[in-house]
Amino acid sequence: LDYYFKQIEIHEHLNAFNEVFFYSATRQAKLVQEKIENGTAGKLAGMVIGIKDNICYKDHVVTASSKMLEGFVSPYSATVVERLISEDAVIIGRLNCDEFAMGGSNETSYFGPVKNAADSLKVAGGSSGGSAVAVQADMCLSALGTDTGGSVRQPAAFCGCIGLKPTYGRISRYGVIAYASSFDQVGPITSSVSDAAVLLEVLAGADEHDSTVSKHAVPDYSAGLKNHSPKKIAVLKETLESQALDADIKEAMLAAISAFKAQGHTVEYVSFDLLDYLVPAYYVLTTAEASSNLSRYDGVHYGHRNLEAVSLNDLYKQSRAEGFGEEVKRRILLGTFVLSAGYYDAYYQKAQQVRRLIREKMEEMLSSFDVVISPVTPTPAFNIGENIDDPLVMYMADIFTVLANLTGIPAIALPLGNNAQGLPLSIQLMARHFGEQELLSLSDAFL
């Protein structure tokens, strides 16, 4: 723990932590130390972990990197936090992220952008940018993020880490600040596949507080890691042929595909003709859900309150106008618009139909393949400030990650070394619902 505290101090300029839990982490570490000495320590004893600042931890501040929740102290812990602690992990702090997890560069945070440790002029990725950089710069061993449209995988990819988005419903979201509830999942960011496996094992499984969690049995992912049976792999043809794809990422992916073949897996290129519909469907549906989820921040129940308001309506308006940042407001407006009478059928309902088509297409593909491959991101990490003023450019960069969230399937981002400028490159593997074991064992054999 002392080592990580020092690392955090050395890397303070990267802005990865919103708060370091010096007191509670030290106390927890002492308890774990005693348990190790008398042989009663849990599976995660010795793991120092950071949590994204949209995950509630009893008696600790949680802000979702928003002015709206500045100083808000959580009265209870998320199920994922309870599970980490019950297996003796030490929670070292809360990590910077895009405001309410809305963004892909960690530039929408009220507390400023997180900088990439490979090059501090580059973005960390988002929305779990702090989580990725904390692992990248060894400020903690692993971190939790949340992934609604790529927020675990994309920052992991930009920072050379492993990022796992589990199947929708695999992990409880109780105590996780909601963005788009039919998409949100918690996922680990780690530097080894075995850490991802042990974390998933601890975090997954039914929870009486969250009815969306599956009762599907939780496998012993760690024990299954060494099951390296040959797999049938599909490469999404259009994603590799995409004009938007960076040449270095493409080259690294082609080398990875050759390596999969050399390991005895069969690889086929398969056409996926719905690529153009992914980003539009994702942004119609998630903004609709966000506009509903964020209506609770009214200046009365939580966080920021305008004190000059003279009427109730005024209180709502002023508190929300002051508390939310620009990107969050844009999404609330867009989401309210697509849900409004007269537009509902044309946008929201249409997007639901598109989502079903995409899901059916992927289910069909995954009935004949074990694993599907695509890039994680079109480019390596870009410059801070480069894209943030153009929301459409930002949204289009999510093209390869939102597929797994629209369909609910599990997906993992794996590092593929660096380009000539030292920026990490990556590849994405996806599998059937509840096929995390396949993703993890294939990743283990590959890395």
Ligand code: GLN
């Ligand atoms: N970049 C995507 C978005 O802005 C993903 C965010 C997320 O997964 N939380 O919505």
